[in-house]
Amino acid sequence: MRYEAGATFEGNTLKTVSGTMREVVRKTLRYATSFLLIISLNFALPRLMPGDPVKNLIGEDVYVSEAVMEELRIEMGLNRPLYEQFTAYIGDLLRFNLGYSYHLHSPVAEVLRERIGWTLLFVGVSIFLGAALGTLLGAYAGWKPETKANRLICYGFIALSCTPPYFLALICLDIFAFELGLFPFKGFYDVPTPGSVMYHMFLPVTVMALFSASRNFLIMRGSVIQEKGQLYALYARAKGLYDISILFRHVIKNASLPIITLLALDFGFLFSGALFTEIVFSLNGMGTLIYDAIIGKDYPVLQGSFLVIALAVLLANMLADLLYAIADPRVRRPT
Amino acid sequence: MNTLLEVKDLNVSFQGNENETVNAVSGLSFFIREKEILALVGETGCGKSAVAHAVVRLLPSESRVMGTIKFGGKNLLELSEKEMSGLRGKEISIIFQNPSLALNPVYSIEHQLAEPLRIHGQKMKKKVKKTEGKKENNALSKVVKALESMGFSNPHECMRYYPSWCSGGMNQRFLIAASNMLDPVLLIADEPSKGLDRSRVAELENELKGLKERSGTSMLLISHDLSFVRRLADRIAVMYAGEIVELAEPKQFFEKPFHPYALGLLKSLPENGFIPIPGSSPSLSSLPEGCRFHPRCSFKEKRCMQEHPELKESKGRAVRCFLWA
Numbered sequence: 001m002r003y004e005a006g007a008t009f010e011g012n013t014l015k016t017v018s019g020t021m022r023e024v025v026r027k028t029l030r031y032a033t034s035f036l037l038i039i040s041l042n043f044a045l046p047r048l049m050p051g052d053p054v055k056n057l058i059g060e061d062v063y064v065s066e067a068v069m070e071e072l073r074i075e076m077g078l079n080r081p082l083y084e085q086f087t088a089y090i091g092d093l094l095r096f097n098l099g100y101s102y103h104l105h106s107p108v109a110e111v112l113r114e115r116i117g118w119t120l121l122f123v124g125v126s127i128f129l130g131a132a133l134g135t136l137l138g139a140y141a142g143w144k145p146e147t148k149a150n151r152l153i154c155y156g157f158i159a160l161s162c163t164p165p166y167f168l169a170l171i172c173l174d175i176f177a178f179e180l181g182l183f184p185f186k187g188f189y190d191v192p193t194p195g196s197v198m199y200h201m202f203l204p205v206t207v208m209a210l211f212s213a214s215r216n217f218l219i220m221r222g223s224v225i226q227e228k229g230q231l232y233a234l235y236a237r238a239k240g241l242y243d244i245s246i247l248f249r250h251v252i253k254n255a256s257l258p259i260i261t262l263l264a265l266d267f268g269f270l271f272s273g274a275l276f277t278e279i280v281f282s283l284n285g286m287g288t289l290i291y292d293a294i295i296g297k298d299y300p301v302l303q304g305s306f307l308v309i310a311l312a313v314l315l316a317n318m319l320a321d322l323l324y325a326i327a328d329p330r331v332r333r334p335t
Numbered sequence: 336m337n338t339l340l341e342v343k344d345l346n347v348s349f350q351g352n353e354n355e356t357v358n359a360v361s362g363l364s365f366f367i368r369e370k371e372i373l374a375l376v377g378e379t380g381c382g383k384s385a386v387a388h389a390v391v392r393l394l395p396s397e398s399r400v401m402g403t404i405k406f407g408g409k410n411l412l413e414l415s416e417k418e419m420s421g422l423r424g425k426e427i428s429i430i431f432q433n434p435s436l437a438l439n440p441v442y443s444i445e446h447q448l449a450e451p452l453r454i455h456g457q458k459m460k461k462k463v464k465k466t467e468g469k470k471e472n473n474a475l476s477k478v479v480k481a482l483e484s485m486g487f488s489n490p491h492e493c494m495r496y497y498p499s500w501c502s503g504g505m506n507q508r509f510l511i512a513a514s515n516m517l518d519p520v521l522l523i524a525d526e527p528s529k530g531l532d533r534s535r536v537a538e539l540e541n542e543l544k545g546l547k548e549r550s551g552t553s554m555l556l557i558s559h560d561l562s563f564v565r566r567l568a569d570r571i572a573v574m575y576a577g578e579i580v581e582l583a584e585p586k587q588f589f590e591k592p593f594h595p596y597a598l599g600l601l602k603s604l605p606e607n608g609f610i611p612i613p614g615s616s617p618s619l620s621s622l623p624e625g626c627r628f629h630p631r632c633s634f635k636e637k638r639c640m641q642e643h644p645e646l647k648e649s650k651g652r653a654v655r656c657f658l659w660a
Contacts, residue, residue: 231436234393238431239513240424240454242416249450253441329497330440 031318038310042303043089053078058102059298098307099300103293108304111289116308119285122201123274126208127266133209134216135259141217142224142255143247154221161214166276169207173280176203186282204281208274212266219262223255230254257328264320268313339553340390340521341366345402347385347394355620359385361577363402364646367521370547372554374568376561376600378616382577383557384432387525390555391429392419406521425455428514429523434506438498444509445494448478451516481512484545486538504535511542518550525557540566561604565589573597576617576627579646582653593654595632626656634658 046056054073058064064072073079077088092098098108137157141150160168176182183203227233228251236250278287286305293301325332347360360382367373375383388394390404392411404411406427411419423429431437438447452474482490485508498506507527514522524543528536540563546552558564564571564585571588573581573596581594592598599612614631617623623630629639638657646655 231431231433232439235431235437235510236439237420238391238393238423238429239451240420240422242420250439250442254439257441328441329443330499 027321031314034314035311038307038314039090039093042307043086046299046303047082047085056299057099059296059300098304101298101301103296103298104301108300111301112286112304112308115284115286115289118283119274119278119287121197122204122208122278122283122285123267125201126205126274127212127263129205129209130212130266131216131259131263134213135220135256137213138217138220139224139247139252139255142221143228143244143251145221145225153217157214157217160210161218163211164276165207165211166280168211169204169277169280172203172207200281200283204277204283208277215266216259216262219258220255223258224251227251227255253327257324260320260323260327264313264316267316268309336368336370338366339369339371339406340555341403341405342386342390343403343405345386345389345404346400347382347389348399349395350397351620357620358577358622359398359619360389363574363577363579365572365579365582367553367555369520369553370551371569372543372547372556372567374556374558374564374571375574376558376564376571377574378559380619381574381616382619383559383574384525386574387429387523387555387557390523391423391427393429421455424451424514424519425517426519427521427523428517428519430510430514430525430527432526432529434510435498435501435503437510438506438513440497440499442497443494444496444498444501445475445478448481448494448509448513448516449474451513452477455517477516481516482509484549485509485512485542503530504532507531507535507539508542511539515546515550515552519552521553521555522546523555523557526559527556528558528560528563536560536563543567561600573600576622577619578627578655579653580628580655582646584651587652593652593659594628594656595634595658596628599631 047053049056052069054069054076057076057078058072077085080088096109098112100106101108101111104111134157137153141154144150145154177184184200224247228247232254233246233251236246241249274285275287275290277283278285279291282288286309289301290305292298293305343364345360345363346358349357349359351357363382363386365373375386377383385394389400390406390411392400392414394400400412402412406422411422414422438444456474478494479490482493487493487508493505493509496505498509501509507530511524511527527543528539531539543554543556544567547554556564556568568585570582570584572579573588573594575596581588581592581597583592588597589601592601596612601607602610603612612631613633617627617630625638625640625642626632626635626644629635632639636657642657644655644657646653647659
């Protein structure tokens with residue numbers, strides 16, 4: 001007797017299509033809500049802080065006379081009702097106008113544009129290297145956890161993951177820059193040629209990549225240990241695969257699913273972690289910008305940075321969501 | 336007919352908790368002829384699956400396997416893991432009990448069905464590089480054929496599915512198709528009818544029969560479903576507590592079982608009165624002295640409690656009982 005294998009789905013084709021659509025709409029709505037919440041918070045914070053909003057928006061350390069304060073209040077529209085201020089704020093955002101830094105005498109958007117490239121390069125390369133190193137070593141360590149070398153690597157990565165990155169950065173700076181003189185101990189203020197960038201980036205990227213690798217390593221190792229005991233791994237052996245090819249052909253794809261989630265989390269985590277590392281290595285990125293803004297109470301810059309970082313993390317999460325649906329058919333529905 | 340697989344004195348033991356040894360299989364001997372279906376029946380935990388896994392050497396590394404398993408003149412227990420992997424999936428295939436877990440959740444059905452072709456076709460690929468494109472087509476058409484032979488009328492659509500999208504019955508068929516991609520000489524089917532409803536079991540039966548007729552595949556069929564086995568098997572071996580207690584052809588077996596355990600099994604079938612065997616099977620780490628079935632046997636004599644009976648053979652039938660003379 002023949003039967004339709006797809007019968008279970010075919011009757012539901014319309015339903016599943018609308019189901020997928022609903023899923024997409026639901027996710028988009030969720031991210032849109034988060035986005036709205038972020039910009040609302042950004043709008044509300046300087047107005048909720050104690051003190052004069054004008055002072056909060058231009059920064060406390062900027063000295064201006066009363067008359068100029070009033071002028072600014074009118075210029076910024078702070079004398080208008082809140083809803084008008086909010087629509088004006090949204091309008092400004094749409095024009096990429098994030099306010100003016102009276103400290104740096106430059107529009108915030110321009111300052112951020114200058115700095116964010118370096119941080120993205122720094123964080124991006126670190127995450128990429130960390131993920132590659134961590135997952136590969138972790139997969140192998142999970143496949144053969146009993147060997148001495150793998151145990152040693154495991155202890156090493158546990159120690160690394162317990163060390164705060166800025167501390168690791170300080171140690172590296174001390175050993176490789178001060179003692180051995182192999183690398184510079186200050187950021188690049190000269191013309192950024194590829195050679196100079198690599199020379200200056202080597203130590204900070206190594207520190208952040210190692211830190212990121214330690215997290216990936218531990219997750220991947222545990223994941224592989226769990227997955228290699230599954231029945232499909234035994235069936236792969238029954239099909240004629242043996243030893244490491246079972247890891248690469250069957251186990252690794254299943255085991256690396258949690259890594260996708262971790263990468264999105266890492267993106268946010270490294271952004272904040274990079275802050276301290278950037279300060280230690282005096283890199284000209286977002287970290288030092290935020291640090292200087294905090295010291296100088298430069299609120300417009302802080303506000304802009306907050307917005308940009310929150311958006312970056314949101315985007316990373318969206319990407320992870322998408323990647324997960326592509327990589328794991330279990331969260332996807334037949335279309 | 337020639338003997339294909341000959342298992343002699345197979346012992347499988349595991350290290351259990353608190354250093355006790357679990358003797359899953361003890362002194363098991365049987366053979367399978369070419370194009371023959373041998374069924375291994377018995378209660379859960381009597382060592383059937385351990386035998387299946389021992390033959391393909393898929394038992395966990397902490398288990399101890401002794402004896403000889405001769406397949407095509409070679410003792411499988413003496414082969415290296417690499418040599419063994421050359422046989423697995425090509426000449427000896429196995430179907431696991433839990434099809435939905437045996438298939439990899441992140442690969443499509445097409446990928447998993449074509450995999451045995453890729454694994455065992457690698458050496459050929461190096462020689463004939465020009466025909467690679469053609470080869471892919473060959474693989475595709477083989478997958479389509481395999482799915483059609485498993486009763487799927489829409490193979491091209493099925494290939495795009497993932498195991499999690501399908502029912503257990505569908506996955507069972509995919510698994511059988513994957514295991515038979517390279518027309519193995521010996522197929523080990525571990526509880527293939529488990530979890531299938533009656534109509535699906537009947538289909539499975541036809542498919543296994545068809546497989547035997549089409550490709551001349553011999554089978555070691557492991558099941559506790561006696562009525563399923565009755566229609567398929569050429570010979571039936573009954574296992575109890577790690578050893579074979581009776582071996583007979585289905586006709587002889589169902590008409591006149593000899594071993595008290597086999598008798599009990601038949602009586603426990605719904606059509607024979609649904610009478611269960613009293614007691615439960617012994618723990619494999621502390622087996623009773625004498626006959627392993629004696630604590631549950633209503634025909635036992637004094638001798639049964641002291642001596643362990645041997646498997647006695649006559650006229651193609653074998654029974655492990657003192658009462659059978």
